[in-house]
């Protein structure tokens with residue numbers, strides 16, 4: 564076919580026919596090729612279809628020549644497209660084969676396995692240690708009443724912790740707050756179990772959970788953190804029981820060589836109140852950066868349950884006594900892992916979590 568043949572055609576078909584080869588070469592994908600196929604040889608509105616219409620409408624003396632030309636063009640288009648389609652399909656097959664080729668020497672692509680957060684694991688360990696001593700697990704709500712969070716714990720009405728600068732109160736319900744410690748669980752459990760106390764012969768539980776304080780976020784503060792509360796009520800319970808229990812627990816947590824000491828301290832809900840130090844888990848008591856050379860690190864608050872707390876819950880302090888303690892999970896985790904910044908526990912950076920043994 565030469566250029567003079569094309570003169571017989573409507574001008575736009577002539578132009579399309581002249582550029583067919585170039586357009587065919589430009590089709591890099593099967594999708595593009597299918598669009599080209601539609602334009603040139605599609606059943607309706609294609610150039611080939613219009614060519615047939617032009618042929619029908621052509622004057623008699625042109626029909627022969629135009630018919631031959633139309634056939635020739637249509638065949639050329641169909642064949643060109645078919646050839647290109649085979650070539651593109653072959654390329655696609657090769658790509659797919661290359662992508663699925665297995666190299667048996669490579670390690671298999673393992674999916675990332677989820678794991679418990681390091682704080683959760685420490686909390687579980689702590690709870691497990693006390694569970695082995697017969698302490699059951701209690702939980703309380705994170706939204707608490709002032710009565711549970713303060714009154715029932717013998718915290719006076721003018722205590723600074725009650726102020727809205729330290730505690731989150733609910734705007735719509737000013738009598739409700741986000742608990743500032745896990746100690747309100749003491750009040751709930753004591754009140755609930757008071758009627759069965761004699762039949763049970765006592766109470767022992769641990770209560771892990773989230774607590775909230777109006778602190779700005781910095782390396783050692785967070786407005787939300789975790790505590791584990793513990794409590795035991797029985798007859799004739801004294802400091803010796805507190806000390807023995809905590810010594811056992813700290814050795815289970817930090818190793819059998821761990822020593823503890825109790826220093827007098829003040830918490831309104833215990834009397835006497837104490838702070839518990841453990842021999843530094845990192846240097847074993849010799850003195851290092853973590854224990855600031857003293858050999859001891861402060862770990863938790865504890866004491867003998869204040870008679871007012873028992874009384875508030877409807878328990879006779881003349882008959883029953885007990886001990887309580889409360890420990891900060893983040894603080895403990897930071898100490899054992901020498902993590903200098905609390906925020907690392909909340910940022911979910913997998914590199915950190917992996918270092919903590921939280922991910923496999």
Ligand code: DAH
Nearest residue numbers: 744830864865866887888889
């Ligand atoms: N609730 C105290 C706090 O958040 C910790 C605490 C101290 C809990 C002494 C106790 C305790 O049960 O006996 O700082």
